Amino acid sequence: MGKPPHLYELIILGAGPAGITAAIYAARKKIDFIVLATNIGGQVVLTSEIENYTGFQYITGEELSAKFREHLEKFGFQLIVEEAQKVEREGDNFIVKTDVETYLGKTVIVATGRIPRELKVPGEAEFKNRGVAYCATCDAPLFEGLDVAVVGGGNSGLEAVVQLTKIAKSIRLIEVSPQLKADAVLIEKAEASGKVDFLTSTRILEIVGDRTVTGIRVQRDGKESSLPVQGVFVEIGSTPNSGIVDFVEKNQWEEIMVNSKCETSVPGLFAAGDVTDAPEKQIVVAAGEGCKAALSAFRYLTQRRG
Numbered sequence: 001m002g003k004p005p006h007l008y009e010l011i012i013l014g015a016g017p018a019g020i021t022a023a024i025y026a027a028r029k030k031i032d033f034i035v036l037a038t039n040i041g042g043q044v045v046l047t048s049e050i051e052n053y054t055g056f057q058y059i060t061g062e063e064l065s066a067k068f069r070e071h072l073e074k075f076g077f078q079l080i081v082e083e084a085q086k087v088e089r090e091g092d093n094f095i096v097k098t099d100v101e102t103y104l105g106k107t108v109i110v111a112t113g114r115i116p117r118e119l120k121v122p123g124e125a126e127f128k129n130r131g132v133a134y135c136a137t138c139d140a141p142l143f144e145g146l147d148v149a150v151v152g153g154g155n156s157g158l159e160a161v162v163q164l165t166k167i168a169k170s171i172r173l174i175e176v177s178p179q180l181k182a183d184a185v186l187i188e189k190a191e192a193s194g195k196v197d198f199l200t201s202t203r204i205l206e207i208v209g210d211r212t213v214t215g216i217r218v219q220r221d222g223k224e225s226s227l228p229v230q231g232v233f234v235e236i237g238s239t240p241n242s243g244i245v246d247f248v249e250k251n252q253w254e255e256i257m258v259n260s261k262c263e264t265s266v267p268g269l270f271a272a273g274d275v276t277d278a279p280e281k282q283i284v285v286a287a288g289e290g291c292k293a294a295l296s297a298f299r300y301l302t303q304r305r306g
Contacts, residue, residue, distance in 0.1 A: 005102065005103065005104045006104065007093065007104050007105070007106065008032055008033055008034055008103065008104065008105040008106070009031045009032040009033055009105070009106050009107065009301055010026055010031050010032070010033035010034075010105060010106065010107045010108070010109065010294075010297050010301070011033065011034055011036065011094070011096050011103055011105035011107070011108050011109075012026065012033060012034070012035045012036070012108075012109045012111060013035075013036050013037070013084045013087075013096065013108065013109065013110050013111060013112050013244070014035075014036075014037050014042060014110070014111035014112040014113055014273070014275075015035055015037035015039065015040045015041070015042065015068075015072075015079065015111075016041060016042020016043060016044060016111060016113045016273060016274075016286065017042065017044060017068070017273065017283045017284075017286040017287040017290065018111035018113070018272040018273025018274070018275075018286040018287065018289050018290035018293070019035060019037060019042070019109070019111035019112075019272075019273070019290060020040065020068045020071070020072060020287075020290065021286075021287040021288075021290030021291050021294070022109050022111060022272060022290035022291070022293050022294040022297075023035050023072060023075075023077060023290075023294075024071060024072070024075065024294075025290070025291050025294035025295060025298075026077075026294045026297070026298070027075035027077050028075075029294070029295075029298045031294075031297070031298060031301065033077065033078075033105075034077075034078045034079075034080055034103065035077070035078070035079045035080065036080050036082050036083070036084050036096065036098060036103070037079065037080075037081070037083075038081060038082070038083050040065055040068055040069050040072065040079075041061065041062075041064070041065030041068055041069075042113045042273075043113055043114065043238075043274070044061045044064055044065050044068075044283060050064055050283065052282070052283075052284070053283050053284055054284055061137060062137075064283075080098075080101075082098035082099060082100045082101065083098055083099050084096050084097070084098055084112065084244050085097055085098055085099055085244060086244055087108060087110070087244050087245045087269075088247075089247060089266070090104070092106070092267075092268065092304075093105065093106055093268075094106075094107070094108045094268065094269065096108065106268065106301060106304065107268045107269070107270065107297045107300055107301060108268070108269050108270070109262075109270045109271065109272060109290075109293045109294065109297060110242070110244075110245060110256060110264075110269070110270070110271040110272075110275055111271070111272045111273045111275065111286075111290060111293070112240075112241040112242070112244065112275050113240075113241055113273055113274045113275055114238035114239060114240050114241055114274045114275065114281075115238055115239055115241050116134040116135075116234065116237075116238050117234075117236050117237045117238055117239055118234065119151060119204060119207075119234055119236065121204055121205060121206055121207060122205075122206045122207070123206050123207030123208055123209065123213075124207055124234070126207075126209075127207055127209050127212065127213045127232075130209070130211065130212045130213065131207075131209060131212045131213025131230060131231050131232060132207060132213060132231075132232050132234065133231065133232070133233050133234070134233070134234050134235075136150075136159070136160035136163045136164060136233050136235070137163065139233075140160075140163050140164055140167050140168075140233075141167060142231075143164070143167060143168050143230065143231040144167050144168070145167075145168070145169050146168055146169055146229075146230040146231055147168065147169050147170045147171075147172075147228060147229045147230055147231075148164060148168045148170075148171055148172070148229050148230065148231035148232065148233060149171070149172045149173075149174055149204075149216055149227065149229045149231070149232050149233070150164065150171060150172070150173050150174065150232075150233045150235055151174045151175075151204055151232065151233065151234050151235060151236055152174075152175065152234070152235035152236040152237070153173060153174075153175030153177065153179075153180040153181050153182060153200065154180075154181045154182050154235070154236075154237065155181075155182045155183055155186060156235040156236075156237065157173065157175070157182065157235035157236070158173075158180070158182035158183070158186035158187060158189075158190055159186060159235075160233050160235045161173055161186075161190045161196055162186060162189045162190055162193075164195075164233070165189075165190065165193035165195050165196065168195070168231075169195075170195055170196075170197070171190075171195050171196045171197070172196075172197045172199055172227060172229065173190070173196055173197070173198050173199060174199050174202050174203075174204050174216075174218065175198075175199065175200045175201075175202065176201070176202065176203050177200065177201070178200055178201050179200060180198070180200065199218070199220060201220060201221060202218050202219070202220040203218060203219045203220075204216055204217070204218050204232075205217045205218060205219055205224065207232055208226075212230065213229065213230055213231060213232055214228065214229075214230065215227055215228045215229055216229055216232060238274075239253075239254065240253065240254050240255045240256070240274065240275045240276075241275055242254050242255065242256050242275050245269070247266065248264045248265055248266050248269060248271075249264065249265035251277050253277075255275065255276055255277040256271040256275055256276045256277065257276070257277050258270070258271050258272075258276045258277065258278065258289075260292075261292060261296045262276070262289055262292045262293035262296050263296055267300070268300060268304075270293040270296055270297055270300075271293065272286065272289035272290045272292065272293035273286035273289055273290060274286060276289065
């Protein structure tokens with residue numbers, strides 16, 4: 001018979017602001033735990049400019065992620081670079097299956113964040129990574145001197161536009177609503193560049209191309225037209241990465257529902273950050289929720305028998 005799997009006191013899923021903060025507090029409480037994540041920083045890595053994180057008047061997402069890593073390494077705990085694919089219950093414990101291994105824990109903190117929402121239009125899947133991108137911070141340099149489109153008039157879309165004004169030749173901002181939803185300061189920055197054509201009340205119908213993207217087909221005011229672009233950045237929000245847990249209560253948007261202690265409907269299972277129904281998807285909020293989740297897990301463990 002093989003050796004039974006080690007029973008960790010806590011398994012943390014995700015290493016964004018919520019998961020990292022939970023890990024720091026778990027380490028300080030001397031909990032026997034691991035972190036399962038494919039990267040450090042989560043969506044923070046995709047953010048170009050951060051001006052509202054306490055202690056930093058200005059910092060890039062990449063720089064803040066590096067700070068997170070430094071803080072983690074100080075405690076020297078185990079970060080396993082694997083993606084959690086399924087969480088299951090086994091009595092009072094939990095089984096976490098990744099693409100590589102299976103882990104057993106007395107408690108779990110789900111801090112898996114969110115994933116980009118897709119357009120679901122013809123050509124999107126075909127030209128993904130061949131002109132269709134979901135991260136301006138990651139991919140904008142590949143479109144230097146080219147004509148591009150950004151789909152989405154919220155903060156994510158306008159942040160992408162502002163980044164691209166320094167790189168792309170021209171930018172067409174596609175927004176289905178009559179008005180942009182982004183913060184005024186972002187809109188002003190985009191307007192000041194002189195590179196942006198704002199197309200509100202416009203719906204993208206298709207992404208076209210040959211080997212790579214060569215254009216998009218849109219509908220505006222009931223009329224269809226084709227626009228020549230070499231890149232399309234999809235910035236229409238995200239959905240909670242909560243599908244790995246199917247036995248916990250969620251809301252209509254598939255966010256894991258938690259109380260003020262980050263407890264879910266399942267004892268021993270906690271959740272924190274953007275994957276939950278906690279209001280305001282902000283870095284500082286996610287970090288605070290990660291702290292609460294870890295302290296709640298610690299309290300649960302001290303009160304649990306066995």
